[in-house]
Amino acid sequence: MTAKGGYNTGTDGVEDGSIYVLNTTLPRVDNASGAVGITSSSAWLMGTVISTGAAPTTVTCFWGPADGSDTITAWAHTDTVSTVVGLVSNSVSSLAGPPTVYYYRYYVSNSYGAAWATPSAFFQTLAPPVVGTRIMRSSRPPIRSWQRSGARPKRICAPPRPTSS
16 A cells, blocks of 8 residues: 655645645456356456555556566567456457467556456357367168067068978
């Protein structure tokens, strides 16, 4: 927590002798919601702005195939996403196909300072769904249930017998 203060001034602009203190805090954010809606090429990166620290706040999502930790220049991608308290999200697309692991971390800053969500979150792209798979049929005739059990079927009608003359 930081404290800023000064002397109060009256309506005439002259200090009246009293002191004021304004309590401020750094903004806070987390990645606890994780990534959702993950596909083979896109995902939503979720986070929560816990506090803006009593000042206008900028929320940035850093992400990429390597964990940049708390070094801004170590992240492959940067997106400014929000300035409000509560749930924040960042839609990312054009991700490399599966199985690729990506990392992300939210960062908040205002006039009093900045803070990172800890730790970095990660997710893995998913394989695309299999659609329209064609089942190939064998050239062999189907196996009848009696063939599997080893029993022979009963003959219902006997073929005609040759007649002797």
